[in-house]
Amino acid sequence: MNPQHARLLAAAIEYDRGDARRIQHFVKVHDLAAAIGALEGLDTHAQFVLETAAILHDIGIHQAEVVHHNGHGKYQEIEGPIVAEKILRELGGYTEDEIERVKFLIAHHHTYDGVDGLDWQILLEADFLVNAYEGSKAAAVPGMREKLFRTKTGLAFLDAMFDPTAYNPPAGLP
Numbered sequence: 001m002n003p004q005h006a007r008l009l010a011a012a013i014e015y016d017r018g019d020a021r022r023i024q025h026f027v028k029v030h031d032l033a034a035a036i037g038a039l040e041g042l043d044t045h046a047q048f049v050l051e052t053a054a055i056l057h058d059i060g061i062h063q064a065e066v067v068h069h070n071g072h073g074k075y076q077e078i079e080g081p082i083v084a085e086k087i088l089r090e091l092g093g094y095t096e097d098e099i100e101r102v103k104f105l106i107a108h109h110h111t112y113d114g115v116d117g118l119d120w121q122i123l124l125e126a127d128f129l130v131n132a133y134e135g136s137k138a139a140a141v142p143g144m145r146e147k148l149f150r151t152k153t154g155l156a157f158l159d160a161m162f163d164p165t166a167y168n169p170p171a172g173l174p
Contacts, residue, residue: 032125056084061080063079081103125154
């Protein structure tokens with residue numbers, strides 16, 4: 001892992017201290033986004049920005065719950081960029097352009113229309129993959145497969161994760 005991302009991950013874990021479910025969520029989204037980005041051939045800079053945004057994509061949940069009494073996606077998109085900018089500036093090592101793009105991605109990580117870059121597309125796909133599993137929303141997969149997924153890697157991951165005919169465990173295993 002990039003040392004800058006390791007420090008950011010540590011800062012995000014500290015920020016969400018005591019909220020293991022949300023910490024586990026952003027770690028999984030980061031890992032999937034990192035893999036999809038690498039396999040889709042993102043350049044080094046775009047990969048760096050994508051992974052930064054993936055770590056922080058839900059960083060606004062707690063603030064949204066305080067300000068809006070609701071942590072749903074739209075409120076995360078409002079509050080998240082403010083919290084993310086503070087964390088990124090405190091850590092240092094990010095350019096103004098990187099901070100602005102990360103804030104933009106966080107502000108649109110539940111917005112499926114108008115996707116203007118592969119980094120945004122991959123973040124949406126990685127977040128959906130984790131949300132579909134964590135929220136037991138497998139029933140939404142076929143519709144979202146058509147509506148959301150555009151990358152070959154994201155589609156392959158979606159199909160592998162949610163193919164009910166694929167897993168044949170040995171006798172006695174779940």
